[in-house]
Amino acid sequence: MCDHGMTVMASPEIAIRASGIVKNFGHLEALRGATLEVHAGEILALVGDNGAGKSTLANVICGALAPDGGDLTLWGEPVEVHSIAHAYELGVGVVYQDLSLALDLSVADNLFLGREPEGQGWRRWLGILNRDRMRNEARAALGVLGIRLRSLDVPVRNLSGGQRQALAVARAMMWAKRVVIMDEPTAALGPKQSGIVFDTIRKAADDGLAVLVISHDIPQMLTVAHRIAVMRHGRVVVEVDAASVKLADVIGVMLGEEVAG
Amino acid sequence: MNSEEPLDLARLTEASIRAEETPQPEILEGRLAKARRSTALWIGLAIVAIAVVFGLITPSHSFVKPENLLAIGLNASVIMLLGVGMTFLIGAGHLDLSIGYSLILASVIGAKTMVALGGTPEQVQTGAYANLALAITAGVIAAIASGMAIGLLNGLLVTRLRLSSFIVTLATSGIAFGLALILTSAANIPYIPNELQDNFGGAKFERLIPYPLLLALAVGGVFWAMLRKTRFGMRTLAIGSSRDAAARAGIDVNRHTLKLFVLMGALVGVAAIVDISRNANTNVSGHQTDNLQAIAAVVIGGTSLFGGVASIGGTLLGTLIPVMLANGLVQMAVPPFYQYALVGVILILAVYFDQRRRERSS
Numbered sequence: 001m002c003d004h005g006m007t008v009m010a011s012p013e014i015a016i017r018a019s020g021i022v023k024n025f026g027h028l029e030a031l032r033g034a035t036l037e038v039h040a041g042e043i044l045a046l047v048g049d050n051g052a053g054k055s056t057l058a059n060v061i062c063g064a065l066a067p068d069g070g071d072l073t074l075w076g077e078p079v080e081v082h083s084i085a086h087a088y089e090l091g092v093g094v095v096y097q098d099l100s101l102a103l104d105l106s107v108a109d110n111l112f113l114g115r116e117p118e119g120q121g122w123r124r125w126l127g128i129l130n131r132d133r134m135r136n137e138a139r140a141a142l143g144v145l146g147i148r149l150r151s152l153d154v155p156v157r158n159l160s161g162g163q164r165q166a167l168a169v170a171r172a173m174m175w176a177k178r179v180v181i182m183d184e185p186t187a188a189l190g191p192k193q194s195g196i197v198f199d200t201i202r203k204a205a206d207d208g209l210a211v212l213v214i215s216h217d218i219p220q221m222l223t224v225a226h227r228i229a230v231m232r233h234g235r236v237v238v239e240v241d242a243a244s245v246k247l248a249d250v251i252g253v254m255l256g257e258e259v260a261g
Numbered sequence: 262m263n264s265e266e267p268l269d270l271a272r273l274t275e276a277s278i279r280a281e282e283t284p285q286p287e288i289l290e291g292r293l294a295k296a297r298r299s300t301a302l303w304i305g306l307a308i309v310a311i312a313v314v315f316g317l318i319t320p321s322h323s324f325v326k327p328e329n330l331l332a333i334g335l336n337a338s339v340i341m342l343l344g345v346g347m348t349f350l351i352g353a354g355h356l357d358l359s360i361g362y363s364l365i366l367a368s369v370i371g372a373k374t375m376v377a378l379g380g381t382p383e384q385v386q387t388g389a390y391a392n393l394a395l396a397i398t399a400g401v402i403a404a405i406a407s408g409m410a411i412g413l414l415n416g417l418l419v420t421r422l423r424l425s426s427f428i429v430t431l432a433t434s435g436i437a438f439g440l441a442l443i444l445t446s447a448a449n450i451p452y453i454p455n456e457l458q459d460n461f462g463g464a465k466f467e468r469l470i471p472y473p474l475l476l477a478l479a480v481g482g483v484f485w486a487m488l489r490k491t492r493f494g495m496r497t498l499a500i501g502s503s504r505d506a507a508a509r510a511g512i513d514v515n516r517h518t519l520k521l522f523v524l525m526g527a528l529v530g531v532a533a534i535v536d537i538s539r540n541a542n543t544n545v546s547g548h549q550t551d552n553l554q555a556i557a558a559v560v561i562g563g564t565s566l567f568g569g570v571a572s573i574g575g576t577l578l579g580t581l582i583p584v585m586l587a588n589g590l591v592q593m594a595v596p597p598f599y600q601y602a603l604v605g606v607i608l609i610l611a612v613y614f615d616q617r618r619r620e621r622s623s
Contacts, residue, residue: 114507
């Protein structure tokens with residue numbers, strides 16, 4: 001972290017700053033010096049072809065993967081987010097592409113897994129869960145997203161794909177204090193539910209959170225996001241204002257001429 | 262699904278995200294819970310059926326006499342203790358095959374400690390321990406520590422070397438058994454204090470309930486609460502359900518897994534003390550099928566070998582089935598060896614049903 005002074009103080013408004021991130025999986029170079037900034041109150045859409053490195057970059061930022069090189073600052077604070085727990089402490093909420101839900105656990109348990117509220121006094125000492133509080137807060141968090149479930153005690157296995165995805169979004173929103181990262185948050189959702197999710201994302205950004213959305217739905221991203229970052233071959237090749245760019249241009253950059261560099 | 266109005270009870274039964282163009286399938290409400298309930302029901306019925314059949318065919322219906330039923334409970338107590346720990350491990354997606362031989366090692370170390378600290382060799386041999394309380398306390402601690410040490414070894418090998426718990430615990434059973442035989446030259450350890458048998462292993466609370474059974478049920482109760490009510494239990498099932506999801510929720514999966522193996526080891530140590538208290542002797546040549554019986558009890562009880570779903574109550578009930586079979590067969594003057602074959606058959610059936618259930622629900 002030798003460039004500490006330079007990167008940190010660039011602007012307090014920069015919520016996520018990833019510079020020169022490198023990540024290899026064996027011989028596969030998933031990230032070759034990816035650089036990205038997301039500002040507070042901004043929705044940045046990360047687009048790119050399959051294998052461009054979008055999910056890998058998101059996983060590095062949220063601490064799920066340790067990068068092989070590069071620097072990361074969150075809200076001006078240089079971090080080596082090598083643990084997901086650390087990223088949570090920094091206020092990062094994540095929707096993973098595979099949703100990362102424990103299918104045998106209940107809806108409420110999934111929302112709180114890893115950050116379970118405990119009772120008071122001896123209950124706390126024994127690690128006894130405060131399930132009433134979990135249920136109440138879970139109901140409220142799901143309600144915001146328009147999710148109505150008959151019971152919060154049913155295992156997630158019994159939920160439909162769309163319900164599971166909405167649950168993962170609700171969990172990320174519940175814990176995100178400063179940064180939200182969403183990897184294909186609406187892939188399994190119908191248009192109406194997608195609309196609710198995007199409204200929620202906009203509201204989060206209005207509240208000052210930085211939002212990083214990975215999506216294949218580029219037309220949708222052009223209307224939702226403030227800026228679009230295009231990845232190709234493990235690098236961010238272009239960052240543009242969503243308002244001033246055309247779909248065809250984005251796709252052109254995404255697919256890229258082979259001379260890209 | 263034209264549901265713009267707020268929360269409405271009738272609507273809730275249909276229960277879903279309110280998506281217009283892609284209606285979500287109705288929630289398969291409580292199906293898993295029902296399946297689990299029916300598992301408990303199924304074991305309960307099996308137990309009643311076994312009791313009725315043996316009650317009818319044993320000479321003078323001796324099988325269903327209260328003292329015999331309590332004797333069955335007593336005989337099940339060691340496997341109950343092991344099964345309780347195994348429920349947590351299997352619930353987290355692991356397995357421990359080493360428990361039987363680890364139990365032998367723990368009982369040998371516990372017994373040796375008692376004999377060594379009891380007093381002069383003469384005192385110990387005549388059963389007049391000079392330092393009875395010290396000897397028993399130290400022996401109990403040593404047995405539990407021995408079990409925990411094997412558990413720690415299992416846990417470290419599984420989490421640090423990322424080996425399958427199946428192979429690791431198969432290997433450590435050999436290590437534990439070998440150590441036990443080396444320590445004893447394959448002979449049992451005599452002169453364990455009689456007080457252990459008189460006041461605990463062979464004694465009954467209110468002249469009715471055998472203390473080992475009482476202990477096993479109390480431990481079962483504590484672990485039931487732990488599984489259902491605590492953060493530890495919830496995280497155990499989360500890991501069994503999806504290791505990745507648990508890790509991404511910020512849980513230190515390796516650390517938790519290590520704790521589970523050590524906990525299993527502690528219960529092995531307790532079971533070892535119960536074992537030597539009941540028999541006033543070690544049983545170096547026994548316990549070969551303890552792992553089979555404990556795993557069978559757990560799976561029969563509705564805990565899923567796939568992890569994520571576990572039931573302590575089911576395990577405690579599941580433990581009874583093999584013991585009832587053995588008890589009934591002995592009373593019918595049938596060699597008790599049939600019991601082992603029967604347990605094997607029952608285990609295969611239980612695993613098959615577990616798999617069917619999983620396939621249906623996904």
